[in-house]
Amino acid sequence: MLSLVEENYLKAIYHLSEGGKEQVSTNAIADVIRTKPASVSDMIQRLDRKGVINYTKYQGVKVTNEGKEAALSVIRKHRLWEVFLVEHLNFSWDEVHEVAEQLEHIKSPLLIERLDKFLGQPKVDPHGDPIPDAKGIFRAKPQQPLQHLSEGSLAVIRAVKDTSSAFLQHLDKLGAHLGTQVKILEKVEFDNSMQIQLDQSPPVFISNQVAENLLVQEK
């Protein structure tokens, strides 16, 4: 049984290793958890003893299968709660994160099973992130940033890479949501910005940073 704090560490380590990185470093963990490396050093020894990661001194850590399962269970809860908050309590997608960060630690298998059913077994959260099922299985997240498409392409927004309030609120203003259709009208070579059309709205310019953080599916 993991404590709330241990769950947060494990989730962070799992996320850091998602990008294909084999070994996750102490400093990287300290960064996301917002603690000091010394504290991380302590904690990863504890998590190693508990069998959820493999740790070799000075070489970083790697999540074990057991650890992956535990991490995915927390992530599943986090994302299910986000869906609940947005679909039933009228939260906007930029307001859900901190609350889900707390709710993800509620321990009750029955609760999650029932919540999942209540929500209609959703496959993605409000940011387009996939929701693992009870066994930890999930579809991969769309990985294609809008930036990588060429002039004239047609695509649909499927997820966001950045989930900061600032970014999400900016998207709201533009009228860009999950499911919105995007057409690339013009790519500006100078600053990598582009002019796009969102659904049937009038054309708008978006910066390279925005385009990099919009994950789309081309049609």
Next chain:
Amino acid sequence: MLSLVEENYLKAIYHLSEGGKEQVSTNAIADVIRTKPASVSDMIQRLDRKGVINYTKYQGVKVTNEGKEAALSVIRKHRLWEVFLVEHLNFSWDEVHEVAEQLEHIKSPLLIERLDKFLGQPKVDPHGDPIPDAKGIFRAKPQQPLQHLSEGSLAVIRAVKDTSSAFLQHLDKLGAHLGTQVKILEKVEFDNSMQIQLDQSPPVFISNQVAENLLVQEK
């Protein structure tokens, strides 16, 4: 700002003082919290420093106004979550307690405001306990035990005193729920049991303990 553990202590102290008791004793608190009196002694000094209770050595504690407010906020959350679990996630009234015990500590004023609205601003929880509003105001809980009514009386079940699974499941079997009408057909002097009729069902016998824990409103 109170920690999860401090909130649990404060809630326990508040509940202990509800029966009109001025001073709440160390041992009584240790009993409900399931800790040792020595630990309680520690904690009540901390809660005193935080201003939520007044503590005088060897004389027990009393909740301050500030403490009452904090306790009621936790109780409000506990009961709102219980309503959610029963009305939307198909929990039965004997399954909600431990989960609500966790959920009551989630910190987000927005969440509670929205949850309350989503639930339709309920006034009582699944056990008939009143739900304080955002300001901590609530109607008193019905206090009349079925046991105290006389033969031939007609009443409606409004709340339960005991909320243990064992008791609640027993009530389910009998068909006794909040809102069920009860008619007292016969009171047995020997063991204080009684024969009653629940709504239109066939008569049943209930023990004195059951009758003491059913809170009713006479018609």
Next chain:
DNA sequence: ATAAAAATTTAGGTCAATCTAAAAATAATT
């Protein structure tokens, strides 16, 4: 009013989770 019993507090210790400062190991540069 004393003595015995019960309740409460204090002393001293443990464990989880953090920190700062110092030491050790690894990586990067000259």
Next chain:
DNA sequence: AATTATTTTTAGATTGACCTAAATTTTTAT
């Protein structure tokens, strides 16, 4: 290859939340 810089770990402290054992205070009974 040697020096410097960076990363990581260890040592030692602190705080919250607990515990047991011992001391103290209050209550109850003789």
